[in-house]
Amino acid sequence: MWQLYHFPLCPFSRKVRLALGEKGIAYDLLRENPWEGREEFFALNPTGKTPVLRHSEKDVVLIDSQAICEYFEETVDKTPLILGTAANRAEIRRLTALFDESFFADVTNPILQEKMKKRIIYRAAPDSGLLRETIRLLHEHLDYMDWLIDNRRWLAGAQLSLADFAAAAQISVVDYLGGVDWRGHEGAHGWYRVMKSRPSFRPLLLDKMEGLPPPRHYSDVNA
């Protein structure tokens, strides 16, 4: 059985959970708080980051959400998520990287820092100036998503792909930690509602971070 080392608000673990869900692969969840720097976890992954996916019998340890998703793309035929021509696949990987890297650095990571870590680890107040700047960048990203959705059926083209799941994983963390103000972003909002209503999303919407309840609308697939 596969075991996923994760914490509920890790966007990269969420991306992997969505991909595994779509592909119908079962796994157990193991809770890991990477900020605790547990020695046994560093022995498993020298970067100390979640997610790590381990197979207890097969002696396989997979690290890095993209490497994990590529592995299942190569080994499981069900629901291809990196699909189409080589150029389509490059576009899927470009957008996946954009959300994993730029959206995470601009938006998800500062929000995790200010609203999760400061609350449950450091017991400090969030920096409101920094949060304002983060919200500004969130709206720039949502503008870009609106533009993509105006021009394409899904984010990376005609087919649902890993880019949609990478984006939804990041956004779901932001939405958990205070909600996304969708006004002016009808395109992206409609897309997110569709993503939220997929069966693979269900376990994510029910997951809770202790001491940090999500807003009411978070798990409402119509909100």
Place this chain on the structure above:
Amino acid sequence: MWQLYHFPLCPFSRKVRLALGEKGIAYDLLRENPWEGREEFFALNPTGKTPVLRHSEKDVVLIDSQAICEYFEETVDKTPLILGTAANRAEIRRLTALFDESFFADVTNPILQEKMKKRIIYRAAPDSGLLRETIRLLHEHLDYMDWLIDNRRWLAGAQLSLADFAAAAQISVVDYLGGVDWRGHEGAHGWYRVMKSRPSFRPLLLDKMEGLPPPRHYSDVNA
């Protein structure tokens, strides 16, 4: 013809140049300084980052060094760089991500900031405390590389792979900007000498950043 938007010390552009060199794919270099935020460049790549690889006739624009390398892996048979079983390929992608992400964040990016950007853009003095901490992290990464090389023929296993080129690309930038002190890192040093002497490395060793000459040993494949 392919055109690569890059600047000489961009480690991700170097990774792409090494992969293209190994695969025997010709390209022209176009100089782009991402920190200038050129509007036409943002229109090409909304994240404003180098590298971008564009094919003038085929109307293909490839973005993100990993998406670019995967594209050529899928379309060009010569010199596979992501090879072996699915588990081998996952290990190659794990280590490639480790160098692209953790090594870059811990070492290359602060060194580019302190020694390149402060020198040629901001005309400010580097922060010596920050540089000391960066060098400490560099040695931690080199310790890990020594361990890999002690246990394997190449970084990711029995075969030369993209992980070796991703690592060498990062290290070559650090070496350009002041040199790596290899004392105590015989394993990693021997590996880097072998990497430097590959024909694909040659153009990188001759490339210069204006106003910022490399140290003497930099282009010496025996140093």
